[in-house]
Amino acid sequence: MSQIRYTKDHEYIRIEGDEGVVGISEHAQSQLGDVVFVEAPPVGKTLKAGDAAAVVESVKAASDVFAPASGEVVAINSDVEATPGLINEDALGRGWLFRIKLADPNELSRLMDEAAYANYLKTLS
Amino acid sequence: MSDDAIRKTPLHALHLDLGARMAPFAGYDMPIQYPTGVLAEHLHTRKAAGLFDVSHMGQALIEGAAHASLAAFLETLVPADIANLAPGRQRYTQLLNETGGVVDDLMVTRPPGADGVLRLVVNAARKAVDFALIRERLPAGARLTPLGEAALIALQGPLAAATLARLAPGAGMETMTFMSARPARLAECETFVSRSGYTGEDGYEISLPSAQAEVFARLLLAQPDVAPIGLGARDSLRLEAGLCLYGHELDESVDPVEAALAWSIQKRRRAEGGFPGAERIRSALTNGPSRLRAGLRSDGRAPAREGTEIVSTDGARIGVVTSGGFGPSVGAPIAMGFVDRLHAAVGTPVGLVVRGTPLSARVVALPFHPHAYHRG
Numbered sequence: 001m002s003q004i005r006y007t008k009d010h011e012y013i014r015i016e017g018d019e020g021v022v023g024i025s026e027h028a029q030s031q032l033g034d035v036v037f038v039e040a041p042p043v044g045k046t047l048k049a050g051d052a053a054a055v056v057e058s059v060k061a062a063s064d065v066f067a068p069a070s071g072e073v074v075a076i077n078s079d080v081e082a083t084p085g086l087i088n089e090d091a092l093g094r095g096w097l098f099r100i101k102l103a104d105p106n107e108l109s110r111l112m113d114e115a116a117y118a119n120y121l122k123t124l125s
Numbered sequence: 126m127s128d129d130a131i132r133k134t135p136l137h138a139l140h141l142d143l144g145a146r147m148a149p150f151a152g153y154d155m156p157i158q159y160p161t162g163v164l165a166e167h168l169h170t171r172k173a174a175g176l177f178d179v180s181h182m183g184q185a186l187i188e189g190a191a192h193a194s195l196a197a198f199l200e201t202l203v204p205a206d207i208a209n210l211a212p213g214r215q216r217y218t219q220l221l222n223e224t225g226g227v228v229d230d231l232m233v234t235r236p237p238g239a240d241g242v243l244r245l246v247v248n249a250a251r252k253a254v255d256f257a258l259i260r261e262r263l264p265a266g267a268r269l270t271p272l273g274e275a276a277l278i279a280l281q282g283p284l285a286a287a288t289l290a291r292l293a294p295g296a297g298m299e300t301m302t303f304m305s306a307r308p309a310r311l312a313e314c315e316t317f318v319s320r321s322g323y324t325g326e327d328g329y330e331i332s333l334p335s336a337q338a339e340v341f342a343r344l345l346l347a348q349p350d351v352a353p354i355g356l357g358a359r360d361s362l363r364l365e366a367g368l369c370l371y372g373h374e375l376d377e378s379v380d381p382v383e384a385a386l387a388w389s390i391q392k393r394r395r396a397e398g399g400f401p402g403a404e405r406i407r408s409a410l411t412n413g414p415s416r417l418r419a420g421l422r423s424d425g426r427a428p429a430r431e432g433t434e435i436v437s438t439d440g441a442r443i444g445v446v447t448s449g450g451f452g453p454s455v456g457a458p459i460a461m462g463f464v465d466r467l468h469a470a471v472g473t474p475v476g477l478v479v480r481g482t483p484l485s486a487r488v489v490a491l492p493f494h495p496h497a498y499h500r501g
Contacts, residue, residue, distance in 0.1 A: 033357070034164035036451035037426050037458070039480075055429055055480070059163040059451050062356055088162075 005111035071100035135179035149251035169183035175354035183252030189267035207390035225402020276338035281328030302501030325366025367491030382409035
């Protein structure tokens with residue numbers, strides 16, 4: 001079973017072996033509204049945790065997506081670049097943005113699990 | 126606004142009821158979008174009818190002894206021909222400062238059947254400034270009365286006319302032409318209606334007493350083709366229609382010719398002058414302005430937002446984006462901005478510097494989406 005972790009900036013990373021699939025949370029897509037543009041990082045780029053990695057733009061505004069963990073980009077979701085609305089339809093599934101090869105799995109312990117993220121969201125409203 | 130609590134329009138409770146996401150805008154708690162979202166609201170307005178609460182805007186009457194003297198007064202503040210505005214007609218114009226900069230843009234209406242009355246609709250964020258400016262200059266015997274107890278509802282879209290005709294058969298709403306205005310009794314409400322709007326679509330703006338606004342709005346929303354539309358879609362609709370938004374395309378440093386609003390300065394006023402900043406504006410009309418508001422389209426999918434630098438093909442800075450985003454009906458990013466005159470011709474290739482990279486773009490004609498006004 002895969003595990004999912006969240007950042008305070010509302011990115012998620014789903015851990016699949018030594019790789020992680022990155023996207024924005026359901027809460028983030030709902031706050032952004034209709035997504036009309038996605039810019040994913042180039043495959044091969046090395047990201048440090050916290051780096052501005054991708055851009056997601058809704059009708060109203062542009063938002064940076066920060067890397068939840070360090071690692072090399074090994075794949076990007078070309079479907080979501082072609083159809084940005086996938087993020088609104090299925091942020092945690094078909095709306096994923098990019099996949100990284102984790103440089104240091106220990107970094108993940110700094111992130112929130114699903115229960116912690118749900119509690120975090122409650123503190124925001 | 127810091128000394129002022131946030132204000133609510135007469136439709137505030139309705140917005141909450143409809144599940145709107147609310148945010149402060151020009152001192153009012155306004156609906157940004159409803160649960161369907163900006164994209165769906167935008168497209169609905171283009172194919173059916175959208176209801177907009179624009180009660181935050183400033184409505185006012187100015188009254189004087191007769192039209193001629195009242196018009197002569199207003200013409201000392203705006204460059205439009207008000208003297209020859211016919212009863213029942215409306216004109217778009219700008220309040221100007223002494224250097225010809227735009228203090229605000231507004232609609233001026235001469236109601237039918239009254240001599241010496243003009244109705245004004247000004248921007249929410251500017252009404253205090255506008256009303257103070259007008260009051261300071263009012264001639265003896267004339268007065269300005271803000272209509273603080275009036276709501277303003279816009280019904281916009283290709284099915285707006287059929288909707289009002291169904292709601293008020295016999296009121297003659299469908300035969301009004303673009304930029305005409307008159308009182309109308311609609312579903313038991315005494316209203317003042319103009320056939321105008323801010324979306325590029327056919328439609329109406331309906332002024333009515335605040336106390337009746339919610340009942341009237343709910344009646345409209347109960348019609349089959351009407352959906353509520355928030356400020357998010359209002360902005361994307363006006364951007365596609367190539368219309369200016371105060372604080373973005375217009376401010377006190379911009380004159381109407383630069384803003385590509387020379388069409389709103391009628392021939393008599395160009396010849397006679399007599400408005401603030403006439404020297405600058407007439408020179409710009411004769412010699413061309415140094416910069417011009419222009420439409421911009423990029424070849425890619427990344428929107429260029431407000432503040433994006435515009436560069437020439439050799440990398441020199443030639444302007445800045447004033448409004449930019451995704452055009453839902455265009456299906457692509459669109460932007461407006463001010464561009465140096467030498468680069469403002471339609472078809473000129475330019476770069477839009479998005480996140481450090483100049484994206485290939487070109488100057489295009491406005492509007493991005495064709496207007497569908499009912500000119501009769």
